Amino acid sequence: MVTSTKVKGTVAIMTIPDKLTFEEFELPEVEAGGILVKVVRANVCGSDVGILNGESPFNRVLGHEMVGEVVKLGEGVSTDYAGNPVQIGDRVAATYFQICRKCRPCLDGRFHLCLNSYAHWTKEPNETPHFHGAFGTHYYIYPNQFFYKVPDNVPDSAAASANCALSQVYFGLDEAKVRYGDTVLVQGAGGLGLNAAAVAKEIGATVIVIDGVKSRLEKAKQFGADYCIDMNEYDTVEKRVQAILDLTNGNGVDVALEVTGVGPALNEGIKHLRVGGRYVSIGNNTPGKTIDFDPGLMTRKAINIISLVRYNPWYLNKALQFLSKTIDKYPFGEMLDKEFKLEELYDALDQSAQRKVTRASIVID
Secondary structure, X not given: OOOOOOOEEEEEEEEEOOEEEEEEEEOOXXXXXXXXXXXXXXXXXXXXXXHHOOOOOOOOEOOOEEEEEEEEEOOOOOEOOOOOEOOOOOEEEEOOOOOOOOOHHHHOOOHHHOOOOOOOOOOOOOOOOOXXXXXXXXXXXXXXXXXXXXXOOOOHHHHOOHHHHHHHHHHHHHHOOOOOOOEEEEEOOOHHHHHHHHHHHHHOOEEEEEEXXXXXXXXXXXXXXXXXXXOOOOOXXXXXXXXXXXXXXXXXXXXXXXXXXXXXXXXXXXXXXXXXXXXXXXXXXXOOOOOOOOHHHHHHOOOEEEEOOOXXXXXXXXXXXXXXXXXXXXXXXXXXXXXXXXXXXXXXXXXXXXXXXXXXXXXOO
């Protein structure tokens, strides 16, 4: 009998909504321009929960927010997308989406809107190279995915959040043109919200955070929030509107950033903005959920609504450099407040859905 000597890896697969299984596949060969990494740490993002429970578009292979260690380099790969030399054993983070450079948004320079961004992620797990998602022992980085070397002083616990949470809110705040002296409201103190507080604070903004979980609000203070509004204490929209007015000399905030994934937050956020304010919607990314909305209030206040999906890929490098610069100032590693093994993935997703944890992290041995 001939015994195979080929190395295998494991990947988590969603068979049907709310059901997970694990399968083994041989580690693939790497095409020119590609990279195979060993997953070191992968986080649970709100969109992962949405995919699992069937609310978001169906993906068989889950996971996207991660940091990995290079095990194979494809032909022609000697540097990352910032020109830094890369070799086997280096830690890297990659955008979870790809850029085709050929579709209409790409030709317009709007890479975050690439129409083929998920062409690799939505592949069936039995299709080579198998490791399309971050919830597994390995992850395949395609030639059209931007990747960057992780700075030496950034620990895995901080780097793992860079390729989604931090890059996304950094992009959102830049798109809203947040500047020194602005007042920024962050709706939601989960992983994205905490990162947003830190970025806004470093820009020089006054930061207000709203959430209904006390432990998250305590963390928000550590990430630069000047004021925290507890939805349990201010238990109506009217009370929260008045609290915001009291903090802003009756004007309202300059910028509001929604990272809750809760539809009514949009309606409430408009009320918190000053005349001419900017509203950034990121968390509400599941189609089909509707709310009552006051378009007249939006128009009367001349609100600029900025809705964003993904980010321009070079923001991942900006996020990693931001971490490197501020790693001793904010407790980025503590944002991941509970660790799980790969085989405990369902429990991690479930606790995330129930908001029992701020950011669950899967640590791969």
